[in-house]
Amino acid sequence: MLLNKKISVWYFIREIRSQILFISVFALSVALLDLLPGFRKISLPLNIPALLGTAVSLLLAFRTSQSYERWWEARIVWGAIVNDSRTFTRLVIQFLPDGEDQKIKEFAERQIIWTYALGESLRKQPFSEKVQEYLDTRGINASNIPNTLLDAHSKQVKEMASSKVLSDFQQMQLNDTIGRLCDSMGKCERLKNTVFPRSYSILLHILIYVFAAILPFGLDDSQLLVEIAVTILIPVMFIAIEKTSIIMQDPFENTPVDTPVTSLAQTIEINIKQMTGEQHVPAKKENPLYYEM
Template identity: 35%
Template structure:
Protein backbone atom coordinates (compact mmCIF):
# COMPACT_ATOMS: atom_id res chain seq x y z
CA UNK A 1 0.00 0.00 0.00
CA UNK A 2 1.34 3.44 -0.92
CA UNK A 3 1.53 5.51 2.26
CA UNK A 4 3.49 8.59 1.19
CA UNK A 5 1.40 11.64 0.40
CA UNK A 6 3.71 12.46 -2.50
CA UNK A 7 4.14 9.71 -5.06
CA UNK A 8 7.52 8.69 -6.42
CA UNK A 9 7.80 10.06 -9.95
CA UNK A 10 10.20 7.29 -10.91
CA UNK A 11 7.50 4.82 -9.93
CA UNK A 12 4.86 6.70 -11.95
CA UNK A 13 7.05 6.87 -15.04
CA UNK A 14 7.81 3.16 -14.74
CA UNK A 15 4.19 2.40 -15.65
CA UNK A 16 3.56 5.27 -18.07
CA UNK A 17 6.76 5.96 -20.02
CA UNK A 18 5.92 3.71 -22.98
CA UNK A 19 2.52 5.31 -23.47
CA UNK A 20 3.92 8.81 -22.97
CA UNK A 21 6.62 8.08 -25.53
CA UNK A 22 3.92 7.05 -28.03
CA UNK A 23 1.93 10.24 -27.40
CA UNK A 24 5.08 12.39 -27.65
CA UNK A 25 6.17 10.87 -30.96
CA UNK A 26 2.62 11.20 -32.28
CA UNK A 27 2.48 14.89 -31.32
CA UNK A 28 5.79 15.56 -33.04
CA UNK A 29 4.62 13.78 -36.19
CA UNK A 30 1.35 15.73 -36.25
CA UNK A 31 3.20 19.04 -35.81
CA UNK A 32 5.72 18.17 -38.53
CA UNK A 33 3.07 17.12 -41.04
CA UNK A 34 0.92 20.14 -40.35
CA UNK A 35 3.55 22.90 -40.33
CA UNK A 36 6.41 21.48 -42.36
CA UNK A 37 4.41 19.70 -45.08
CA UNK A 38 1.43 22.06 -45.12
CA UNK A 39 -1.12 19.34 -44.36
CA UNK A 40 -3.57 21.87 -42.92
CA UNK A 41 -6.54 19.52 -43.13
CA UNK A 42 -4.90 17.21 -40.60
CA UNK A 43 -7.04 18.55 -37.74
CA UNK A 44 -10.01 17.57 -35.61
CA UNK A 45 -12.62 20.10 -34.34
CA UNK A 46 -12.04 21.07 -30.72
CA UNK A 47 -15.69 20.33 -29.83
CA UNK A 48 -15.19 16.68 -30.78
CA UNK A 49 -12.25 16.34 -28.37
CA UNK A 50 -14.18 18.18 -25.66
CA UNK A 51 -17.09 15.73 -25.93
CA UNK A 52 -14.76 12.73 -25.99
CA UNK A 53 -12.87 14.05 -22.95
CA UNK A 54 -16.08 14.47 -20.98
CA UNK A 55 -17.35 11.00 -21.85
CA UNK A 56 -13.97 9.40 -21.11
CA UNK A 57 -13.68 11.18 -17.74
CA UNK A 58 -17.12 9.86 -16.72
CA UNK A 59 -16.24 6.34 -17.87
CA UNK A 60 -12.88 6.32 -16.04
CA UNK A 61 -14.48 7.76 -12.92
CA UNK A 62 -17.06 4.95 -12.83
CA UNK A 63 -14.37 2.36 -13.44
CA UNK A 64 -12.12 3.73 -10.70
CA UNK A 65 -14.96 3.87 -8.18
CA UNK A 66 -15.75 0.22 -8.86
CA UNK A 67 -12.08 -0.73 -8.60
CA UNK A 68 -11.72 1.15 -5.31
CA UNK A 69 -14.73 -0.72 -3.91
CA UNK A 70 -12.85 -3.98 -4.48
CA UNK A 71 -9.73 -2.61 -2.79
CA UNK A 72 -11.68 -1.27 0.18
CA UNK A 73 -13.62 -4.50 0.59
CA UNK A 74 -10.32 -6.41 0.72
CA UNK A 75 -9.04 -4.02 3.38
CA UNK A 76 -12.21 -4.45 5.44
CA UNK A 77 -11.94 -8.24 5.24
CA UNK A 78 -8.39 -8.20 6.54
CA UNK A 79 -9.32 -5.62 9.17
CA UNK A 80 -11.94 -8.04 10.47
CA UNK A 81 -9.34 -10.81 10.35
CA UNK A 82 -7.21 -8.74 12.75
CA UNK A 83 -10.16 -8.36 15.14
CA UNK A 84 -11.16 -12.02 15.08
CA UNK A 85 -7.53 -13.11 15.44
CA UNK A 86 -7.29 -11.16 18.68
CA UNK A 87 -10.60 -12.66 19.79
CA UNK A 88 -9.26 -16.13 18.93
CA UNK A 89 -6.20 -15.58 21.09
CA UNK A 90 -8.35 -14.41 23.98
CA UNK A 91 -10.73 -17.35 23.65
CA UNK A 92 -7.92 -19.90 23.51
CA UNK A 93 -6.31 -18.46 26.64
CA UNK A 94 -9.44 -17.79 28.71
CA UNK A 95 -12.14 -20.26 27.66
CA UNK A 96 -10.06 -23.44 27.90
CA UNK A 97 -9.40 -24.85 31.36
CA UNK A 98 -8.80 -28.10 33.21
CA UNK A 99 -11.78 -29.63 35.05
CA UNK A 100 -10.01 -28.95 38.37
CA UNK A 101 -9.22 -25.37 37.36
CA UNK A 102 -5.43 -25.82 37.45
CA UNK A 103 -3.79 -25.48 34.01
CA UNK A 104 -1.60 -28.45 33.15
CA UNK A 105 1.47 -28.50 30.93
CA UNK A 106 -0.60 -30.27 28.27
CA UNK A 107 -3.23 -27.52 28.28
CA UNK A 108 -0.58 -24.81 28.16
CA UNK A 109 1.08 -26.54 25.18
CA UNK A 110 -2.34 -26.92 23.52
CA UNK A 111 -3.05 -23.21 23.90
CA UNK A 112 0.31 -22.25 22.43
CA UNK A 113 -0.15 -24.72 19.59
CA UNK A 114 -3.53 -23.26 18.58
CA UNK A 115 -2.28 -19.68 18.66
CA UNK A 116 0.87 -20.49 16.71
CA UNK A 117 -1.14 -22.46 14.17
CA UNK A 118 -3.38 -19.44 13.67
CA UNK A 119 -0.34 -17.26 12.99
CA UNK A 120 0.65 -19.86 10.40
CA UNK A 121 -2.87 -19.65 8.94
CA UNK A 122 -2.64 -15.86 8.52
CA UNK A 123 0.74 -16.06 6.78
CA UNK A 124 -0.44 -18.99 4.64
CA UNK A 125 -3.53 -17.07 3.55
CA UNK A 126 -1.35 -14.09 2.60
CA UNK A 127 0.85 -16.28 0.42
CA UNK A 128 -2.16 -18.15 -0.99
CA UNK A 129 -3.70 -14.90 -2.23
CA UNK A 130 -0.56 -13.31 -3.63
CA UNK A 131 1.71 -13.92 -6.55
CA UNK A 132 5.27 -14.90 -5.54
CA UNK A 133 6.70 -11.50 -6.39
CA UNK A 134 7.68 -8.36 -4.58
CA UNK A 135 8.98 -4.91 -5.48
CA UNK A 136 12.44 -3.46 -5.24
CA UNK A 137 13.39 -0.75 -2.77
CA UNK A 138 11.95 1.99 -4.97
CA UNK A 139 8.71 0.11 -5.58
CA UNK A 140 9.49 0.19 -9.27
CA UNK A 141 9.93 -3.29 -10.60
CA UNK A 142 9.11 -6.92 -9.95
CA UNK A 143 11.80 -9.02 -8.30
CA UNK A 144 11.79 -12.45 -6.71
CA UNK A 145 10.82 -12.17 -3.05
CA UNK A 146 10.46 -14.54 -0.07
CA UNK A 147 6.69 -14.55 -0.36
CA UNK A 148 6.29 -18.31 -0.01
CA UNK A 149 5.02 -20.90 2.44
CA UNK A 150 8.39 -21.15 4.20
CA UNK A 151 7.05 -18.34 6.42
CA UNK A 152 4.65 -20.75 8.16
CA UNK A 153 7.20 -23.40 9.15
CA UNK A 154 8.44 -21.66 12.33
CA UNK A 155 4.91 -21.93 13.76
CA UNK A 156 4.27 -25.62 13.02
CA UNK A 157 5.95 -28.93 13.67
CA UNK A 158 7.92 -30.44 10.80
CA UNK A 159 5.32 -33.18 10.24
CA UNK A 160 2.39 -30.80 10.37
CA UNK A 161 4.05 -28.30 8.04
CA UNK A 162 4.77 -31.05 5.49
CA UNK A 163 1.17 -32.25 5.71
CA UNK A 164 -0.28 -28.76 5.28
CA UNK A 165 1.99 -27.86 2.38
CA UNK A 166 1.08 -31.06 0.55
CA UNK A 167 -2.49 -29.75 0.18
CA UNK A 168 -3.77 -27.54 -2.62
CA UNK A 169 -5.26 -25.12 -0.08
CA UNK A 170 -2.92 -24.88 2.94
CA UNK A 171 -4.95 -22.23 4.85
CA UNK A 172 -8.07 -24.39 4.71
CA UNK A 173 -6.11 -27.41 5.93
CA UNK A 174 -4.85 -25.43 8.92
CA UNK A 175 -8.42 -24.51 9.88
CA UNK A 176 -9.37 -28.18 9.64
CA UNK A 177 -6.59 -29.12 12.06
CA UNK A 178 -7.71 -26.34 14.40
CA UNK A 179 -11.22 -27.82 14.41
CA UNK A 180 -9.86 -31.27 15.18
CA UNK A 181 -7.87 -29.83 18.08
CA UNK A 182 -11.02 -28.18 19.44
CA UNK A 183 -12.85 -31.50 19.24
CA UNK A 184 -10.04 -33.19 21.16
CA UNK A 185 -10.08 -30.46 23.83
CA UNK A 186 -13.85 -30.85 24.19
CA UNK A 187 -13.52 -34.60 24.67
CA UNK A 188 -10.84 -34.07 27.32
CA UNK A 189 -13.04 -31.66 29.23
CA UNK A 190 -11.00 -28.52 28.53
CA UNK A 191 -13.97 -26.90 26.81
CA UNK A 192 -17.62 -26.88 27.84
CA UNK A 193 -20.41 -27.25 25.29
CA UNK A 194 -20.96 -23.51 25.02
CA UNK A 195 -17.26 -22.67 24.81
CA UNK A 196 -16.69 -25.35 22.19
CA UNK A 197 -19.47 -23.89 20.04
CA UNK A 198 -18.20 -20.34 20.58
CA UNK A 199 -14.68 -21.17 19.43
CA UNK A 200 -16.07 -23.17 16.52
CA UNK A 201 -17.97 -20.08 15.39
CA UNK A 202 -14.75 -18.06 15.48
CA UNK A 203 -13.10 -20.66 13.24
CA UNK A 204 -16.05 -20.32 10.88
CA UNK A 205 -15.38 -16.59 10.71
CA UNK A 206 -11.85 -17.35 9.54
CA UNK A 207 -13.38 -19.51 6.81
CA UNK A 208 -15.56 -16.56 5.85
CA UNK A 209 -12.56 -14.22 5.67
CA UNK A 210 -10.71 -16.66 3.46
CA UNK A 211 -13.72 -17.24 1.24
CA UNK A 212 -14.39 -13.52 0.78
CA UNK A 213 -10.75 -12.91 -0.08
CA UNK A 214 -10.79 -15.77 -2.58
CA UNK A 215 -13.94 -14.35 -4.17
CA UNK A 216 -12.13 -11.07 -4.89
CA UNK A 217 -8.99 -12.88 -5.99
CA UNK A 218 -10.73 -15.33 -8.32
CA UNK A 219 -13.33 -12.97 -9.76
CA UNK A 220 -11.54 -10.58 -12.10
CA UNK A 221 -12.71 -7.04 -12.59
CA UNK A 222 -15.04 -7.09 -15.63
CA UNK A 223 -12.65 -7.34 -18.55
CA UNK A 224 -14.63 -5.00 -20.86
CA UNK A 225 -14.03 -2.15 -18.40
CA UNK A 226 -10.27 -2.66 -18.47
CA UNK A 227 -10.08 -3.35 -22.21
CA UNK A 228 -12.26 -0.52 -23.45
CA UNK A 229 -10.87 2.01 -21.01
CA UNK A 230 -7.41 1.45 -22.44
CA UNK A 231 -8.77 1.56 -26.02
CA UNK A 232 -10.65 4.81 -25.34
CA UNK A 233 -7.63 6.41 -23.64
CA UNK A 234 -5.43 5.68 -26.66
CA UNK A 235 -8.11 6.73 -29.13
CA UNK A 236 -8.64 9.99 -27.28
CA UNK A 237 -4.91 10.54 -26.91
CA UNK A 238 -4.35 9.98 -30.61
CA UNK A 239 -6.88 12.67 -31.51
CA UNK A 240 -5.78 15.27 -28.95
CA UNK A 241 -2.76 16.59 -30.95
CA UNK A 242 -5.02 17.06 -33.98
CA UNK A 243 -7.29 19.45 -32.08
CA UNK A 244 -4.66 22.01 -31.02
CA UNK A 245 -1.95 21.80 -33.66
CA UNK A 246 -3.31 24.58 -35.85
CA UNK A 247 -3.75 27.17 -33.12
CA UNK A 248 -0.89 26.31 -30.77
CA UNK A 249 1.82 25.15 -33.14
CA UNK A 250 4.87 23.81 -31.34
CA UNK A 251 3.25 24.34 -27.92
CA UNK A 252 0.75 21.68 -28.95
CA UNK A 253 3.34 18.98 -28.14
CA UNK A 254 3.68 19.58 -24.36
CA UNK A 255 -0.03 20.41 -24.00
CA UNK A 256 -1.12 17.20 -25.72
CA UNK A 257 1.37 15.25 -23.58
CA UNK A 258 -0.03 16.79 -20.40
CA UNK A 259 -3.66 16.06 -21.30
CA UNK A 260 -2.83 12.49 -22.26
CA UNK A 261 -0.85 11.99 -19.05
CA UNK A 262 -3.90 12.98 -17.00
CA UNK A 263 -6.20 10.46 -18.67
CA UNK A 264 -3.49 7.80 -18.72
CA UNK A 265 -2.98 8.27 -14.97
CA UNK A 266 -6.71 7.92 -14.32
CA UNK A 267 -6.72 4.68 -16.28
CA UNK A 268 -3.65 3.37 -14.42
CA UNK A 269 -5.21 4.14 -11.03
CA UNK A 270 -8.07 1.78 -11.83
CA UNK A 271 -5.74 -0.85 -13.24
CA UNK A 272 -3.57 -0.84 -10.12
CA UNK A 273 -6.52 -0.88 -7.70
CA UNK A 274 -8.88 -3.44 -9.19
CA UNK A 275 -6.93 -6.50 -7.98
CA UNK A 276 -5.85 -5.88 -4.36
CA UNK A 277 -3.99 -9.17 -3.78
CA UNK A 278 -1.32 -9.04 -6.50
CA UNK A 279 1.47 -7.72 -4.21
CA UNK A 280 1.83 -4.44 -6.07
CA UNK A 281 2.66 -1.11 -4.38
CA UNK A 282 -0.97 0.03 -4.24
CA UNK A 283 -2.40 -3.29 -3.03
CA UNK A 284 -3.75 -4.22 0.39
CA UNK A 285 -0.74 -4.49 2.77
CA UNK A 286 -1.13 -8.16 3.65
CA UNK A 287 2.42 -8.54 4.96
CA UNK A 288 2.04 -5.64 7.37
CA UNK A 289 -1.34 -6.92 8.59
CA UNK A 290 -0.01 -10.47 9.00
CA UNK A 291 2.95 -9.26 11.05
CA UNK A 292 0.58 -7.16 13.18
CA UNK A 293 -1.52 -10.23 13.97
CA UNK A 294 1.60 -12.27 14.71
CA UNK A 295 2.88 -9.61 17.12
CA UNK A 296 -0.49 -9.27 18.89
CA UNK A 297 -0.84 -13.01 19.45
CA UNK A 298 2.74 -13.48 20.61
CA UNK A 299 2.25 -10.64 23.05
CA UNK A 300 -0.87 -12.37 24.39
CA UNK A 301 1.29 -15.44 25.01
CA UNK A 302 3.66 -13.31 27.04
CA UNK A 303 6.53 -13.49 24.59
CA UNK A 304 9.11 -10.71 24.52
CA UNK A 305 10.39 -11.08 20.95
CA UNK A 306 7.73 -9.31 18.93
CA UNK A 307 8.35 -9.06 15.16
CA UNK A 308 8.87 -5.48 13.93
CA UNK A 309 6.44 -4.13 11.42
CA UNK A 310 7.64 -4.00 7.79
CA UNK A 311 9.43 -0.74 7.10
CA UNK A 312 8.12 1.75 4.59
CA UNK A 313 10.36 1.44 1.53
CA UNK A 314 10.07 3.87 -1.32
CA UNK A 315 6.80 5.12 0.14
CA UNK A 316 5.31 1.61 0.02
CA UNK A 317 4.40 -0.81 2.81
CA UNK A 318 3.65 -4.36 1.74
Protein backbone atom coordinates in the same frame (compact mmCIF):
# COMPACT_ATOMS: atom_id res chain seq x y z
CA MET B 1 0.37 -0.18 0.84
CA LEU B 2 1.50 3.41 0.34
CA LEU B 3 2.36 5.18 3.57
CA ASN B 4 2.07 8.82 4.56
CA LYS B 5 5.61 9.49 3.43
CA LYS B 6 7.32 10.93 0.37
CA ILE B 7 6.11 8.77 -2.49
CA SER B 8 8.49 7.70 -5.23
CA VAL B 9 7.22 9.39 -8.37
CA TRP B 10 9.63 7.29 -10.41
CA TYR B 11 7.72 4.15 -9.43
CA PHE B 12 4.60 5.39 -11.22
CA ILE B 13 6.64 6.69 -14.17
CA ARG B 14 8.31 3.28 -14.56
CA GLU B 15 4.89 1.61 -14.51
CA ILE B 16 3.53 3.74 -17.35
CA ARG B 17 6.71 4.63 -19.28
CA SER B 18 5.84 2.46 -22.28
CA GLN B 19 2.32 3.92 -22.45
CA ILE B 20 3.71 7.47 -22.13
CA LEU B 21 6.19 6.83 -24.95
CA PHE B 22 3.59 5.28 -27.25
CA ILE B 23 0.89 7.90 -26.70
CA SER B 24 3.49 10.68 -27.07
CA VAL B 25 4.69 9.34 -30.41
CA PHE B 26 1.09 8.79 -31.54
CA ALA B 27 -0.08 12.25 -30.50
CA LEU B 28 3.01 13.93 -31.97
CA SER B 29 2.52 12.11 -35.27
CA VAL B 30 -1.11 13.20 -35.48
CA ALA B 31 -0.20 16.79 -34.57
CA LEU B 32 2.46 16.92 -37.30
CA LEU B 33 0.05 15.26 -39.73
CA ASP B 34 -2.35 18.13 -39.11
CA LEU B 35 0.28 20.50 -40.56
CA LEU B 36 0.27 18.85 -43.98
CA PRO B 37 -1.60 20.80 -46.69
CA GLY B 38 -4.10 18.02 -47.24
CA PHE B 39 -5.05 17.91 -43.55
CA ARG B 40 -4.70 21.61 -42.74
CA LYS B 41 -8.11 22.27 -44.24
CA ILE B 42 -9.73 19.79 -41.86
CA SER B 43 -11.15 21.61 -38.87
CA LEU B 44 -13.41 20.18 -36.21
CA PRO B 45 -15.44 22.15 -33.68
CA LEU B 46 -13.69 21.99 -30.33
CA ASN B 47 -16.94 20.71 -28.86
CA ILE B 48 -16.40 17.31 -30.51
CA PRO B 49 -13.07 16.42 -28.78
CA ALA B 50 -14.41 18.11 -25.63
CA LEU B 51 -17.44 15.81 -25.69
CA LEU B 52 -15.27 12.75 -26.22
CA GLY B 53 -12.90 13.88 -23.49
CA THR B 54 -15.85 14.20 -21.11
CA ALA B 55 -16.94 10.64 -21.95
CA VAL B 56 -13.39 9.36 -21.29
CA SER B 57 -13.30 11.25 -17.99
CA LEU B 58 -16.56 9.67 -16.84
CA LEU B 59 -15.37 6.18 -17.76
CA LEU B 60 -12.07 6.78 -16.00
CA ALA B 61 -13.88 8.02 -12.90
CA PHE B 62 -15.97 4.84 -12.83
CA ARG B 63 -12.91 2.64 -13.43
CA THR B 64 -10.89 4.33 -10.68
CA SER B 65 -13.84 4.12 -8.27
CA GLN B 66 -14.28 0.39 -8.90
CA SER B 67 -10.55 -0.27 -8.51
CA TYR B 68 -10.39 1.63 -5.23
CA GLU B 69 -13.47 -0.25 -4.04
CA ARG B 70 -11.71 -3.58 -4.64
CA TRP B 71 -8.59 -2.34 -2.83
CA TRP B 72 -10.62 -0.99 0.10
CA GLU B 73 -12.63 -4.20 0.38
CA ALA B 74 -9.38 -6.16 0.66
CA ARG B 75 -8.20 -3.83 3.42
CA ILE B 76 -11.51 -4.22 5.30
CA VAL B 77 -11.27 -8.02 5.04
CA TRP B 78 -7.76 -8.02 6.46
CA GLY B 79 -8.86 -5.68 9.23
CA ALA B 80 -11.48 -8.31 10.12
CA ILE B 81 -8.76 -10.98 10.05
CA VAL B 82 -6.73 -8.98 12.58
CA ASN B 83 -9.75 -8.59 14.86
CA ASP B 84 -10.89 -12.21 14.57
CA SER B 85 -7.36 -13.51 15.19
CA ARG B 86 -7.23 -11.57 18.45
CA THR B 87 -10.75 -12.67 19.37
CA PHE B 88 -10.01 -16.32 18.66
CA THR B 89 -6.86 -16.27 20.79
CA ARG B 90 -8.67 -14.44 23.59
CA LEU B 91 -11.49 -17.03 23.60
CA VAL B 92 -9.03 -19.92 23.65
CA ILE B 93 -7.21 -18.42 26.64
CA GLN B 94 -10.48 -17.73 28.43
CA PHE B 95 -12.18 -21.09 27.73
CA LEU B 96 -9.34 -23.54 28.32
CA PRO B 97 -8.84 -24.51 31.97
CA ASP B 98 -5.61 -23.95 33.87
CA GLY B 99 -2.83 -26.32 32.93
CA GLU B 100 -3.66 -26.32 29.20
CA ASP B 101 -0.87 -23.95 28.25
CA GLN B 102 0.43 -26.33 25.59
CA LYS B 103 -2.90 -26.39 23.76
CA ILE B 104 -3.15 -22.60 23.97
CA LYS B 105 0.31 -22.40 22.43
CA GLU B 106 -0.74 -24.79 19.62
CA PHE B 107 -3.77 -22.68 18.74
CA ALA B 108 -1.78 -19.45 18.90
CA GLU B 109 1.09 -20.73 16.76
CA ARG B 110 -1.28 -22.20 14.19
CA GLN B 111 -3.20 -18.93 13.93
CA ILE B 112 0.02 -16.97 13.40
CA ILE B 113 1.16 -19.35 10.67
CA TRP B 114 -2.30 -19.16 9.08
CA THR B 115 -2.08 -15.39 8.62
CA TYR B 116 1.37 -15.59 7.00
CA ALA B 117 0.34 -18.56 4.82
CA LEU B 118 -2.83 -16.81 3.65
CA GLY B 119 -0.97 -13.65 2.58
CA GLU B 120 1.77 -15.58 0.81
CA SER B 121 -0.67 -17.86 -1.00
CA LEU B 122 -2.74 -14.88 -2.17
CA ARG B 123 0.40 -13.32 -3.64
CA LYS B 124 1.39 -16.72 -5.10
CA GLN B 125 4.75 -16.53 -3.38
CA PRO B 126 6.77 -19.48 -2.05
CA PHE B 127 6.06 -19.95 1.64
CA SER B 128 8.46 -18.17 3.96
CA GLU B 129 10.93 -20.14 6.05
CA LYS B 130 8.73 -19.72 9.13
CA VAL B 131 5.66 -21.18 7.42
CA GLN B 132 7.53 -23.94 5.60
CA GLU B 133 9.25 -25.08 8.78
CA TYR B 134 5.89 -25.32 10.56
CA LEU B 135 4.38 -27.33 7.69
CA ASP B 136 7.36 -29.69 7.43
CA THR B 137 7.44 -30.32 11.18
CA ARG B 138 3.79 -31.39 11.18
CA GLY B 139 3.80 -33.12 7.81
CA ILE B 140 1.16 -30.80 6.33
CA ASN B 141 0.89 -30.99 2.55
CA ALA B 142 -2.24 -29.75 0.81
CA SER B 143 -3.30 -27.64 -2.16
CA ASN B 144 -4.88 -25.01 0.11
CA ILE B 145 -2.69 -24.64 3.18
CA PRO B 146 -4.70 -21.85 4.90
CA ASN B 147 -7.89 -23.91 4.66
CA THR B 148 -6.05 -26.96 6.02
CA LEU B 149 -4.86 -24.96 9.03
CA LEU B 150 -8.42 -23.84 9.76
CA ASP B 151 -9.48 -27.49 9.54
CA ALA B 152 -6.85 -28.27 12.17
CA HIS B 153 -8.38 -25.55 14.38
CA SER B 154 -11.83 -27.12 14.00
CA LYS B 155 -10.57 -30.65 14.60
CA GLN B 156 -8.84 -29.67 17.84
CA VAL B 157 -11.92 -27.78 19.04
CA LYS B 158 -14.06 -30.85 18.31
CA GLU B 159 -11.67 -33.13 20.22
CA MET B 160 -11.70 -30.86 23.27
CA ALA B 161 -15.49 -30.65 23.17
CA SER B 162 -15.73 -34.46 22.96
CA SER B 163 -13.47 -34.80 26.01
CA LYS B 164 -15.60 -32.21 27.89
CA VAL B 165 -12.75 -29.70 28.09
CA LEU B 166 -15.08 -27.26 26.33
CA SER B 167 -18.79 -26.81 26.85
CA ASP B 168 -21.22 -26.76 23.93
CA PHE B 169 -21.50 -22.98 24.17
CA GLN B 170 -17.73 -22.55 24.18
CA GLN B 171 -17.41 -24.86 21.19
CA MET B 172 -20.02 -22.81 19.34
CA GLN B 173 -18.20 -19.56 20.11
CA LEU B 174 -14.88 -20.87 18.83
CA ASN B 175 -16.44 -22.41 15.73
CA ASP B 176 -18.21 -19.13 14.99
CA THR B 177 -14.88 -17.28 15.04
CA ILE B 178 -13.26 -19.94 12.85
CA GLY B 179 -16.20 -19.53 10.47
CA ARG B 180 -15.57 -15.77 10.23
CA LEU B 181 -11.89 -16.42 9.48
CA CYS B 182 -12.96 -18.83 6.74
CA ASP B 183 -15.34 -16.22 5.32
CA SER B 184 -12.54 -13.65 5.21
CA MET B 185 -10.27 -16.15 3.46
CA GLY B 186 -12.98 -16.79 0.85
CA LYS B 187 -13.46 -13.05 0.24
CA CYS B 188 -9.71 -12.65 -0.33
CA GLU B 189 -9.72 -15.56 -2.78
CA ARG B 190 -12.68 -14.02 -4.62
CA LEU B 191 -10.87 -10.69 -4.99
CA LYS B 192 -7.73 -12.48 -6.14
CA ASN B 193 -9.43 -14.70 -8.72
CA THR B 194 -12.03 -12.27 -10.10
CA VAL B 195 -10.42 -10.45 -13.01
CA PHE B 196 -11.55 -6.94 -13.93
CA PRO B 197 -13.21 -7.16 -17.41
CA ARG B 198 -10.53 -6.74 -20.07
CA SER B 199 -13.07 -5.33 -22.52
CA TYR B 200 -13.43 -2.25 -20.31
CA SER B 201 -9.72 -1.42 -20.67
CA ILE B 202 -9.84 -1.99 -24.42
CA LEU B 203 -12.80 0.40 -24.76
CA LEU B 204 -11.02 3.05 -22.70
CA HIS B 205 -7.81 2.75 -24.73
CA ILE B 206 -9.71 3.05 -28.01
CA LEU B 207 -11.52 6.17 -26.82
CA ILE B 208 -8.28 7.74 -25.56
CA TYR B 209 -6.53 7.15 -28.89
CA VAL B 210 -9.52 8.45 -30.84
CA PHE B 211 -9.48 11.53 -28.62
CA ALA B 212 -5.74 11.99 -29.26
CA ALA B 213 -6.35 11.58 -33.00
CA ILE B 214 -9.06 14.23 -33.36
CA LEU B 215 -7.82 16.74 -30.76
CA PRO B 216 -5.25 18.48 -33.06
CA PHE B 217 -7.95 19.11 -35.66
CA GLY B 218 -9.93 21.10 -33.10
CA LEU B 219 -7.02 23.32 -32.02
CA ASP B 220 -5.61 26.46 -33.57
CA ASP B 221 -2.77 25.61 -35.98
CA SER B 222 -1.05 28.97 -35.43
CA GLN B 223 0.37 27.83 -32.08
CA LEU B 224 2.29 24.71 -33.11
CA LEU B 225 4.15 24.08 -29.85
CA VAL B 226 1.04 24.60 -27.75
CA GLU B 227 -0.93 22.27 -30.03
CA ILE B 228 1.69 19.53 -29.77
CA ALA B 229 2.03 19.94 -25.97
CA VAL B 230 -1.74 19.78 -25.41
CA THR B 231 -2.12 16.84 -27.80
CA ILE B 232 0.47 14.88 -25.81
CA LEU B 233 -0.30 16.05 -22.27
CA ILE B 234 -4.05 15.36 -22.05
CA PRO B 235 -3.96 11.78 -23.45
CA VAL B 236 -0.93 10.99 -21.27
CA MET B 237 -2.89 12.16 -18.22
CA PHE B 238 -5.78 9.88 -19.21
CA ILE B 239 -3.40 6.93 -19.68
CA ALA B 240 -1.72 7.63 -16.31
CA ILE B 241 -5.07 7.66 -14.48
CA GLU B 242 -6.17 4.46 -16.21
CA LYS B 243 -2.87 2.73 -15.39
CA THR B 244 -3.18 3.79 -11.75
CA SER B 245 -6.58 2.14 -11.53
CA ILE B 246 -5.14 -1.04 -13.12
CA ILE B 247 -2.37 -1.18 -10.51
CA MET B 248 -4.84 -0.65 -7.67
CA GLN B 249 -7.50 -3.11 -8.83
CA ASP B 250 -5.47 -6.19 -7.79
CA PRO B 251 -4.72 -5.86 -4.05
CA PHE B 252 -2.67 -9.07 -3.77
CA GLU B 253 -0.03 -8.73 -6.50
CA ASN B 254 3.03 -8.00 -4.33
CA THR B 255 3.34 -4.35 -5.39
CA PRO B 256 3.76 -1.14 -3.34
CA VAL B 257 0.01 -0.43 -3.58
CA ASP B 258 -0.94 -3.88 -2.24
CA THR B 259 -2.88 -4.59 0.91
CA PRO B 260 -0.01 -4.90 3.45
CA VAL B 261 -0.69 -8.56 4.32
CA THR B 262 2.86 -9.23 5.59
CA SER B 263 2.84 -6.20 7.86
CA LEU B 264 -0.61 -7.14 9.20
CA ALA B 265 0.54 -10.72 9.79
CA GLN B 266 3.45 -9.36 11.81
CA THR B 267 1.04 -7.26 13.86
CA ILE B 268 -1.11 -10.34 14.52
CA GLU B 269 1.95 -12.34 15.55
CA ILE B 270 3.05 -9.66 18.01
CA ASN B 271 -0.45 -9.33 19.49
CA ILE B 272 -1.01 -13.07 19.88
CA LYS B 273 2.39 -13.68 21.46
CA GLN B 274 1.81 -10.86 23.92
CA MET B 275 -1.63 -12.27 24.77
CA THR B 276 -0.25 -15.75 25.41
CA GLY B 277 2.63 -14.49 27.57
CA GLU B 278 5.47 -15.36 25.19
CA GLN B 279 8.85 -14.19 26.40
CA HIS B 280 10.34 -13.53 22.98
CA VAL B 281 8.00 -11.16 21.17
CA PRO B 282 9.44 -9.82 17.89
CA ALA B 283 9.58 -6.05 17.61
CA LYS B 284 8.04 -4.50 14.53
CA LYS B 285 10.74 -2.56 12.73
CA GLU B 286 10.07 0.93 11.44
CA ASN B 287 9.71 0.93 7.68
CA PRO B 288 12.08 3.40 5.93
CA LEU B 289 10.31 3.01 2.59
CA TYR B 290 7.29 4.87 1.25
CA TYR B 291 5.27 1.65 1.31
CA GLU B 292 4.89 -1.51 3.37
CA MET B 293 4.09 -5.01 2.20
